[in-house]
Amino acid sequence: MLLALPLAGLAGDAGPRYVGLPGGTFVSALQYEDAKTGVRVAPFALMRKPVTNADFLAFVRAHPQWQRDRVAGVLAEPRYLSHWASPTALGPQALPQQPVVWVSWFAANAYCESIDARLPTWSEWEYAAAADETRKDARKDPAWRERILAWYARPSNEALPRAGLQAANAWGVQDLHGLVWEWTDDYSSLLVSGDNRDQGDPDRMKFCGAGALSMQDRENYAVLMRVAMLSSLEGADATANLGFRCARSAR
């Protein structure tokens, strides 16, 4: 019986937790002045599914400084894990297999560090998320774009589905679209022009270097929304739809 339990758990899993992606030169929907021909994405591994409530519960039990009643205010805002029944119990608003949300960047970062991983960079995330079920880059397909946008149009006050229910994309990664928004390691590198709001200063006073990013592919609303959302966040912020998954660099 003791042996049977972990095996039963494995049977429902789609293999190991990470999948390897080869990387290469990737043309972002963002227009980088310093990388006009594309960004280099080194080979990396990405979690197949977002981190779940069950995963995150195990983490805060092992690392009590990340429990919601103990966490430092500069590392997580007051709504951090506020949907859990208690600092160390999930309850009806947070089912074990749902993706964890209401997590700050600092907490997501600490989780990944605790398992010898890291958050993916924006480029890695965008590269992995460019694929649909059969194509590694489906971004030019209007039908696929529509499908992604339909998800963003859905009301966000419904209960989240479980992680891992959607079909894997061509890389073997699930739920990059259609479930939750996800933190990236470099969320605060996305200096979109919206950041220049009413400073009264010219841009050059605010940004050292090449200035704000702009969109290369203006039809790619899904990416535009992700970038706008990430660029508006501070590291301690948490929201009802924002989760994460971890990545590892290839050795």
Add this chain to the structure above:
Amino acid sequence: MKKSFRALLFAVLAGLAFTLLSAAALAADSAPKPAPLPRDSVYQLPLRLTDQSAQVWDWRTRRGRPQLVSMFYTSCQYICPLIVDSGKAIDHNLTPAQRARLRVLLISMDPAHDTPAALQSIVDKRRLDPQRWTLAAPPAADVRAVAGVLGIRYRALADGNFNHTSALVLLDADGRILARTEQVGSRPDPEFLAAVRKATTP
């Protein structure tokens, strides 16, 4: 014989342990125990820094005095000199007593290149007072986190430069953010300056 020796040894050891324990308890009582860090202190983030003198320390050791903190990198040609100018301008607008209470900490976002020697070259070139000004670099993996608690955004560019927001952050003696400004240069933001004056006046 053997038994009583063991008992004696035990008694001696127990007595010794007791003495040591009470001495430790006494020391703990007499030494002023630092108050726990406030939950909204940026020092809640563990951060090891290497400064221009190659000294390595946790930034919690900055506790006890108000700090003017910003992020920069030494090879920056344009905005970063202005960040140093901003700190100097704040200094110039303080009384000597206020100035003596303030420390300035400039944290590098480019630890790969900002070695102690590179940091020291800025201290020399800009004639910064090493008693009050510290330039330091975190481990590469911690740059995003320290920028996060300070509310500074940046992106590494392909040519080795950085695209970044520039902010001056004023911390109280416990590392709580009292004020911040994104107005950098030799003319200080009046509101920010007022906050610095207040924080450095007993």
